[in-house]
Amino acid sequence: MTPAEIRTEIISILEDIAPDEDLTSLQDDVPFREQIELDSMDFLDIVMELRKRHRVQVPEADYAQLASMASTVKYLEPLMKGA
Amino acid sequence: MIATMGASRLPDNQRVVITGIGLTAPNGNSLKEFRESLLQGRSGVREYEIRYFGKTVAGICQFEGCRYQARRELRRGTRAGSVGIYCSNEAVKDSGVDWANADKSRVGVYLGVTEHGNVETENEIHELKNYNYDTSFWSHHHNPRTVANNPAGEVALNMGITGPHYTIGAACAAGNAGLIQGAQMLRLNECDVAICGGVSESIHTFGIFASFRSQGALAEHADPCRASRPFDLHRNGIVVAEGGCVFIAERLDDAKRRGARIYGELAGYAMNTDATDFVLPNPDRQAECMELALKRAGLVAEQIDIVSTHATGTVSGDAQECVALRRVFGGSRRTYFNNTKSFIGHSMGAAGALELAGNLGAFQDGVCHATINVDELDPECALDGLVLRQPREIGKAGYILNNSFGMLGINSVAIIKRF
Numbered sequence: 175m176t177p178a179e180i181r182t183e184i185i186s187i188l189e190d191i192a193p194d195e196d197l198t199s200l201q202d203d204v205p206f207r208e209q210i211e212l213d214s215m216d217f218l219d220i221v222m223e224l225r226k227r228h229r230v231q232v233p234e235a236d237y238a239q240l241a242s243m244a245s246t247v248k249y250l251e252p253l254m255k256g257a
Numbered sequence: 258m259i260a261t262m263g264a265s266r267l268p269d270n271q272r273v274v275i276t277g278i279g280l281t282a283p284n285g286n287s288l289k290e291f292r293e294s295l296l297q298g299r300s301g302v303r304e305y306e307i308r309y310f311g312k313t314v315a316g317i318c319q320f321e322g323c324r325y326q327a328r329r330e331l332r333r334g335t336r337a338g339s340v341g342i343y344c345s346n347e348a349v350k351d352s353g354v355d356w357a358n359a360d361k362s363r364v365g366v367y368l369g370v371t372e373h374g375n376v377e378t379e380n381e382i383h384e385l386k387n388y389n390y391d392t393s394f395w396s397h398h399h400n401p402r403t404v405a406n407n408p409a410g411e412v413a414l415n416m417g418i419t420g421p422h423y424t425i426g427a428a429c430a431a432g433n434a435g436l437i438q439g440a441q442m443l444r445l446n447e448c449d450v451a452i453c454g455g456v457s458e459s460i461h462t463f464g465i466f467a468s469f470r471s472q473g474a475l476a477e478h479a480d481p482c483r484a485s486r487p488f489d490l491h492r493n494g495i496v497v498a499e500g501g502c503v504f505i506a507e508r509l510d511d512a513k514r515r516g517a518r519i520y521g522e523l524a525g526y527a528m529n530t531d532a533t534d535f536v537l538p539n540p541d542r543q544a545e546c547m548e549l550a551l552k553r554a555g556l557v558a559e560q561i562d563i564v565s566t567h568a569t570g571t572v573s574g575d576a577q578e579c580v581a582l583r584r585v586f587g588g589s590r591r592t593y594f595n596n597t598k599s600f601i602g603h604s605m606g607a608a609g610a611l612e613l614a615g616n617l618g619a620f621q622d623g624v625c626h627a628t629i630n631v632d633e634l635d636p637e638c639a640l641d642g643l644v645l646r647q648p649r650e651i652g653k654a655g656y657i658l659n660n661s662f663g664m665l666g667i668n669s670v671a672i673i674k675r676f
Binding site: 190191192193194211215218219222225226 | 327328329332333388393394396397398
């Protein structure tokens with residue numbers, strides 16, 4: 175997947191997890207939690223959806239990499255290269 | 258304090274009254290709609306299909322989930338939680354309690370449930386099947402969704418309630434048990450406002466349908482509206498329903514102080530246990546439960562205007578309840594009997610509360626709603642005063658006795674007095 179495709183996929187996951195949020199103006203360099211209502215269980219949902227949809231395993235030590243869209247795409251790019 | 262000579266002899270701070278009602282039933286999403294449906298003979302049972310089990314009939318609610326919950330909360334929580342949240346918010350609104358300024362640490366949430374966690378567990382296992390039963394795909398939401406206090410806890414979260422919350426697991430006696438628990442906590446001064454009643458999400462577990470069918474106790478009929486037929490000779494089982502009913506209960510002195518509208522007073526109640534069988538009822542214990550509630554209310558059977566029966570439409574259960582009713586009310590010429598499950602099916606944990614709420618209108622309109630779908634009355638269920646097919650004008654009711662019984666021999670009775 176290209177970075178743009180990964181971003182689209184993350185938006186799709188966020189639409190499911192945070193259906194009340196407007197994601198069209200999401201800023202990639204600003205942490206998700208400063209822009210939309212997400213708690214620890216929601217972050218676990220992101221991890222679970224990556225596992226279910228793409229068989230990507232995100233170890234707990236790497237959860238901090240999912241703080242913003244930019245850091246998430248950067249982190250996932252090598253993991254989803256062949257996807 | 259339990260009254261033994263009538264609740265009205267207790268001081269006002271020990272008398273418990275109902276000041277608000279919020280509900281969702283298969284045939285109405287407010288007390289007004291529900292009452293109208295019962296008086297007009299409108300059923301809420303329809304065709305239903307659930308995975309593995311297939312086609313059946315059920316009582317399905319159509320309340321507006323997003324009225325009090327964001328879509329994110331709906332997704333995260335349970336159906337029973339949503340039912341509880343809808344009913345509790347509606348009840349508070351109906352009560353006129355100044356919610357914005359209420360001390361939320363003095364509010365208690367006590368919701369009866371028949372079962373909880375089956376729906377969520379079945380969903381997870383169904384999902385896990387798609388991942389070859391690899392448990393790393395099991396949701397982190399499973400535990401908060403399936404803890405037994407979930408429906409009451411979701412209500413507390415949604416409404417910012419910091420007083421006590423828990424569910425009361427009481428099989429199909431749970432609706433009454435929730436109300437009784439609320440009253441007890443008010444009398445103990447553990448809370449000032451009790452949000453109490455019962456909820457059910459049971460139609461979303463295939464297991465309950467399959468188990469009733471294996472037991473030979475699941476209703477079947479070509480016309481869904483006619484499937485739930487307590488007391489009919491050709492009844493063939495239970496129609497499973499979802500629903501919820503929440504009362505706002507307060508001590509009488511508090512209700513008077515704020516000038517609350519009072520639906521009725523809890524005049525007496527009782528709970529006991531058969532201790533004889535997992536599923537078969539024991540009419541001796543049921544009768545004792547009714548007699549104990551009457552004694553505590555300082556009443557005799559002749560003073561009860563309406564008995565809201567528990568009968569679920571099973572061959573044995575309905576007949577056994579009638580044995581108990583004859584023993585207690587056999588000498589009463591004044592008492593009428595009806596059955597609300599004939600309209601909505603068996604709403605499990607909500608049943609006791611919903612069926613009581615459906616009858617409260619009789620305090621004002623003087624009408625006892627009917628038992629519908631009785632084409633041919635089973636002679637074993639022939640009670641004098643059984644109101645069949647059409648509602649009956651009986652004059653303003655003074656007392657309503659509400660039966661609610663459940664598996665493992667749990668019995669509950671609540672008596673409400675017109676205020």
